[in-house]
Amino acid sequence: MNESPAQAPSGQTFFGLPYEPDTAYVPLSLYIDGKFIGAGSRRSLPVYDPATEMVIGELPLAERADIDDAILAAQRAFARWKRESPLVRSDILRQAARLIRERASHIGRCITLDQGKPLHEAVAEVFSSAEYLDWHAEEGRRIYGRVVPPRNPDVQQTVLREPVGVCAAFSPWNFPFNQALRKVAAALASGCTLVLKGPEESPSAIVALARAFHDAGLPHGCFNIVWGEPSEVSTQLIESPIVRKISFTGSVPVGRHLAALAAGQMKRMTMELGGHxxxxxxxxxxxxxxxxxxxxxxxxxxxxxxxxxxxxxxxxxxxxxxxxxxxxxxxxxxxxxxxxxxxxxxxxxxxxxxxxxxxxxxxxxxxxxxxxxxxxxxxxxxxxxxxxxxxxxxxxxxxxxxxxxxxxxxxxxxxxxxxxxxxxxxxxxxxxxxxxxxxxxxxxxxxxxxxxxxxxxxxxxxxxAEIPFGGIKDSGLGSEGGTETFDGYLVTKFVTQMHS
The missing domain is CATH 3.40.309.10 (Aldehyde Dehydrogenase; Chain A, domain 2)
Known part of the structure; x- marks a missing residue:
C-alpha cells in the first residue's frame, strides 16, 4: 500500500491549543548489513500521526529475502564482534550515546508525530535512554568468568561467559526508543549481534537508533532492522537455526505465542510482558x-x-x-x-x-x-x-x-x-x-x-539503567537492566585441563 504523505492544515487547534504541522519527519527504511534500504519495489505501509490521523510517512516492508539477508549479516558480523575487545565495544556504545544526546530533540519530535506522546516526554525518553548505553558500555567490560579451585593440583578449571550468538529482538510502540535501545545495548555489550523488528506504528525511533550506531562506527551487520507483518517476521526470525536468543516486549498473548515458538527451537528468551x-x-x-x-x-x-x-x-x-x-x-x-x-x-x-x-x-x-x-x-x-x-x-x-x-x-x-x-x-x-x-x-x-x-x-x-526491570508470573521471564541484563545473552562454558 503506497500513499503520498499528507499534513494537517496549518493553524489547526487541538482542545484550544494551536498546532503547526511539522515537516521534519525522517525518511523510513530497513537497515541491513550497514545499508539503509528504502522501499524500491517493496510493499510499504503508511505511518499516521495519531493526533491528526494524517499520513506522515511510508514504511518499507521487508521481503523474506531481506530478513534472510539480515540474519546472515548478523551471523557474519558475530564471528568478528564476539572476538572484539570489550574496550572497543565500549567505545562504540559511548559514541552512540553521545550522538543520541545531540539528536534527542529531533528524534523526540518524530516520536511525538508517529506515537503521539507530548514532546517533553518524547525528548526525555530519548535523552535518558543514552544512559543505558553508557552503563552497558561500562558493565560490558566486566563480564568475567572465574577460576574454580581443582581437587587435583595438576588440573586447571575455568568458567567462561561467552556471547550466545545472533539475537532476534521485538520492541513495542509505546516507548519505541527506550525499549529497543535496552535490547540493543545488552546484546552488543555482551558480544552478540542482532536483528530487530521494531513497531510499524512508531518506526522513526528505530531508524534514528540505527543511524546513531551507524555513525558511531558499529561494524556492518552487528545491528539490523526489519519491518513487516509481525507474525510472519517473528516466525521467520525465530525458526532460523542461526538465531539463538529471543527478546520480546509486548502483550501476554503474543509473548506466549513467541515463547512457544522459541521453546520449540530450544532458544533462550527474555520476555517483558503486560502488567496490571x-x-x-x-x-x-x-x-x-x-x-x-x-x-x-x-x-x-x-x-x-x-x-x-x-x-x-x-x-x-x-x-x-x-x-x-x-x-x-x-x-x-x-x-x-x-x-x-x-x-x-x-x-x-x-x-x-x-x-x-x-x-x-x-x-x-x-x-x-x-x-x-x-x-x-x-x-x-x-x-x-x-x-x-x-x-x-x-x-x-x-x-x-x-x-x-x-x-x-x-x-x-x-x-x-x-x-x-x-x-x-x-x-x-x-x-x-x-x-x-x-x-x-x-x-x-x-x-x-x-x-x-x-x-x-x-x-x-x-x-x-543499573536496576533490573522485569516481572514474574504471566508478566515475563528474565530482566532487562542491572547486571541481570546479560544473563540471557551469555552462555556458560566450563573448561577443565590437566597439565601433563
Whole structure:
C-alpha cells in the first residue's frame, strides 16, 4: 500500500491549543548489513500521526529475502564482534550515546508525530535512554568468568561467559526508543549481534537508533532492522537455526505465542510482558503527595505503559480524601497534540484503543461503578480519550481483571492490609507494583508479600539503567537492566585441563 504523505492544515487547534504541522519527519527504511534500504519495489505501509490521523510517512516492508539477508549479516558480523575487545565495544556504545544526546530533540519530535506522546516526554525518553548505553558500555567490560579451585593440583578449571550468538529482538510502540535501545545495548555489550523488528506504528525511533550506531562506527551487520507483518517476521526470525536468543516486549498473548515458538527451537528468551499494576495507599500515607505523584505517573504516555499504576486500593479511612485530591489532579491534565505548548497528555497511539477504552468504561458502569471524571472520547479529530477515574469497580469488572493499557484508573476502598494484598495478588500479572505508607511495618509486609517483579514504596524508582526491570508470573521471564541484563545473552562454558 503506497500513499503520498499528507499534513494537517496549518493553524489547526487541538482542545484550544494551536498546532503547526511539522515537516521534519525522517525518511523510513530497513537497515541491513550497514545499508539503509528504502522501499524500491517493496510493499510499504503508511505511518499516521495519531493526533491528526494524517499520513506522515511510508514504511518499507521487508521481503523474506531481506530478513534472510539480515540474519546472515548478523551471523557474519558475530564471528568478528564476539572476538572484539570489550574496550572497543565500549567505545562504540559511548559514541552512540553521545550522538543520541545531540539528536534527542529531533528524534523526540518524530516520536511525538508517529506515537503521539507530548514532546517533553518524547525528548526525555530519548535523552535518558543514552544512559543505558553508557552503563552497558561500562558493565560490558566486566563480564568475567572465574577460576574454580581443582581437587587435583595438576588440573586447571575455568568458567567462561561467552556471547550466545545472533539475537532476534521485538520492541513495542509505546516507548519505541527506550525499549529497543535496552535490547540493543545488552546484546552488543555482551558480544552478540542482532536483528530487530521494531513497531510499524512508531518506526522513526528505530531508524534514528540505527543511524546513531551507524555513525558511531558499529561494524556492518552487528545491528539490523526489519519491518513487516509481525507474525510472519517473528516466525521467520525465530525458526532460523542461526538465531539463538529471543527478546520480546509486548502483550501476554503474543509473548506466549513467541515463547512457544522459541521453546520449540530450544532458544533462550527474555520476555517483558503486560502488567496490571496495583497501588496500595495506606491510611498513614501522605495522601496529598500520593495523589499528586500518582496522577502524573499514571497518565504519562496516555497510560500506555506496562508498569502504569491502574488498580488503586485505598484504605477506607483516607479513601474520600484521596479520591477528592486525585480527581482534582487528573482534571488538570491538558489534552492536545504533543507538539502544542502546555499539553500534558496526547492521543492514544491507535484508533482501536478508543474502542477498548469505551468498552472498559461501559462494562464498569454496567457493574455499578461510578465514573468520577472522564470516560469518553472527545468529539475531535485524532485518537483522544479523556483521563478517566472510575470509583469502586467490583472485582468481576473488566477493569479489575484486564490490563486497560490506556488512561483508565479504578479506585477501590479496603479495610485492612491483608485484604488489599489479596486483591492485588489475585491476578496472574506480576510486573510493577506501588505502595504509599509511612509505617515501617506496613512497608515491610507489602515489600515481602506483593507478588511482583518490582515493588515501589513512596516513590517511583524503576528507571535507572543499573536496576533490573522485569516481572514474574504471566508478566515475563528474565530482566532487562542491572547486571541481570546479560544473563540471557551469555552462555556458560566450563573448561577443565590437566597439565601433563
Amino acid at each position: 499494576a496495583p497501588v496500595i495507599v495506606c491510611e498513614d500515607a501522605d495522601v496529598a503527595r500520593a495523589a499528586t505523584m500518582l496522577a502524573a505517573y499514571k497518565f504519562r504516555n496516555a497510560g500506555q505503559v506496562c508498569v502504569s499504576p491502574t488498580r488503586f486500593f485505598v484504605q477506607r479511612a483516607v479513601y474520600a480524601d484521596f479520591v477528592s485530591q486525585y480527581v482534582d489532579e487528573v482534571r488538570k491534565i491538558q489534552l492536545g497534540h504533543g507538539l502544542s505548548n502546555g499539553v500534558t497528555m496526547g492521543p492514544l497511539a491507535h484508533g482501536r484503543r478508543l474502542t477498548a477504552m469505551t468498552g472498559f468504561v461501559e462494562d464498569a458502569k454496567a457493574h455499578g461503578a461510578e465514573v468520577a471524571t472522564g470516560g469518553r472520547s472527545p468529539e475531535a479529530v485524532g485518537h483522544f480519550f479523556e483521563p478517566t477515574v472510575i470509583l469502586a469497580p467490583p472485582p468481576e469488572s473488566r477493569l479489575m481483571n484486564e490490563e486497560p493499557f490506556g488512561p483508565l484508573v479504578g479506585i477501590v476502598p479496603f479495610q485492612d492490609i491483608d485484604e488489599a494484598l489479596a486483591e492485588a495478588n489475585r491476578l496472574p500479572f506480576g510486573l510493577a507494583s506501588y505502595a504509599f505508607t509511612d509505617s515501617a511495618r506496613y512497608a515491610h509486609k507489602i515489600s515481602r508479600e506483593l507478588e511482583a517483579g518490582m515493588v515501589n514504596i513512596n516513590h517511583f524508582g524503576m528507571g535507572p
